[in-house]
Amino acid sequence: MSEQTHRTPTRRDLARHTGDIRAYGGVRAVVLDDGVERGIRVLEFSTGGGLYFEVLVDRAMDIGVAEFDGVSVGWRSRTGFRHPGLHEYADEEGLSWLRSMSGLVVTGGLDHTLFGGDVDATHYRYPPKQTVRHGLHGRVANIPARLTGYGEQWVSDDRCVLWAEGEVVQATNFGEHLVLRRRIEADLGGTEIRLTDRVTNAGFDPTPHMFLYHVNVGWPFLDEGTRFVADVEETVWQTESVDEQGVDHRTFHAPLPGFVEQVYEHRLRADEKGRHRVGLVNDVRAMAFELDVDASAFPCFFQWLNLREGGWAVGLEPSTHHVAGDAAARADGSMIWLEHGEERRYESVFRFGRTGR
Template sequence: MPELFGQSLSRTELERRTGALGQFAGVRSMTLDDGLERGIRMLEFRSGTGLRFTVLVDRAMDIADCEFSGQAIGWHSPAGFRHPGLHEPEGEAGLGWLRSFSGLMVTCGLDHILFMDERDAADFNYAPRKTVRNSIHGRVGAIPARLTGYGEAWDGDRCTLWCEGIVSQGTVFGEHLEMRRRIGIEVGTNTIELHDIVTNRGFYRTPHMFCYHINLGYPLLDAGAEYLAPVTDVVWAGHSGEAYRAQSTGYRRLPGPADRFHEQVWQHEMAPDAEGRVSVALVNDRLGLGFELDVAKSEFPCMYEWQNFQSGHYALGLEPATHHVRGAAFARERGEEILLEHGDSRSYRSRFSILSGTAALAETRARIAAAATQPDDDYPAPSNNHLPLR
């Protein structure tokens, strides 16, 4: 039964108290109508606990806003939630993606993630296309979905709010990849469940790379907030060498915003729990608030930490990924590409949870520490030991 407002209530008991569930929980459709956002279809979810989040149907069904009891969880960048019709994926020498980069979650892929890359296009059997050029983090995040359904689903006294859609990334003489996405949350809970299935609908062998860029902002992210993770090794730091300590920002204990901060990116090797899953979290003890990401190690063997503490851009990114942070060329050199033939699929099941109260934060700390004790030193030496994938 849903736990709402300090009570466990059956469906009948809830219905006695209101003419519609939407009085305190539900999912509804709306369209944004001003500025850069104009024309974007959006679904708004409210679980009844104080958790509210929005799904941008026309932006790959990514999660945009996220707040809990009026406190922001997700990050809003200066780029805003830009309509996909304004997106220029090939612009600015492959960095045009940054002008559409905002929100709690931005999906990267479906055939490419990380920095710009050019690869051989022989598999597409089209002489004028000798290579495929990919911009940063791929194309999928700015593709509108075909919304196949949304609503409330009751199972006895339990109610799930859900939506589902299909995002198709395709071209002539090139890739035809499809992502089927389902997002759900049970009424009375703070855990969002995400299920993606990526399938090659074309008849060319096609690379597949996938990553979630999960972006957390103020007030959850603030000076004194802490990154919790079952880190067994710091594999790589993009700012290693002379720059490693230059900004006085390590991987674990996080600072406030700073002018002229240069982004820092880490890759950590994580220990899975007994069920093969990896949990990482950002916790703010002052607020008694946290956010936990839970993924399967077999689906996302790599995990990055993105620190963008520049004033006006202040964000922390949790990034589960299918490949090492050094990118597509590195994967090809090591024979670690994922190549999908016609009909091949990859499935990804992940959970995003809001942590509320000191007890929830303590339980999460203990559970993550049980998988592995992370380095207490904020500056553990990177090993550059990229373990073999697949």
């Protein structure tokens, strides 16, 4: 097979060979129709460069299935991509988020991340609401988006961008009114996903803001011997299970019976462009996955190991706040408070690649 065969076709090339760009790659809207996933709107992205992924419109436009060269990279957990109408936010002492945790990207926020509990709500000036109770990683991941557009756009004769945009509103009366505007892009023929998020306080009360991406990688890309690669300056915190189990967090073990999750907070060294870049490498498959985020927007980073049989996964988690969470951020002054119209912007890249054997 010649090298020419692998070149991304130009706009003229495609027009000469087909009347439908999706013969090579594109974006298609579908609706899932069975089990707990029934009714979820999905956008299927196929770049033609080996990358395929699904945007879950009714799950905050998070990224569910993600495959590269036919190999599943995004974690497929036992929960499936559960319809948000089934979500029970306050159930199981706030841990019900775990009943809908699956896919490459599950977003945490918009006013809370990490473990839950009661925090002060008197800034909303509603006497019956002195506190608010949060669950694990907040509410946003189970809120449907308003889809504002998607498709294929030629930005030059030799570059076409596959894109989708939507708006997720997290709001209540006498409480927060936060809006997440999300844009997802991938180039035709490309091997990366570009995610741009803007979070705005549309309300008139000062509102806390916390944000996190739970980026989950699973089998078969994740395999015994897959390596974690990052410029770690210092590991500033880890769960007790690390010392108890002694399982390496840099080169991964095969699934283990009864494994207790291990979580680390690493302080990363930013590159010359002010970015944090972390990745996973599977040498046997000669494949790599890299997460590239703005270090100033996401100064904190967690690594999650779930090496238990039946749920094998590794999580890469860029975060606005340290692992101690909401109450600690309020106490030490690190909580982000958004005034009316104030916005935070997050620009991240997910790269899929082939390595030399």
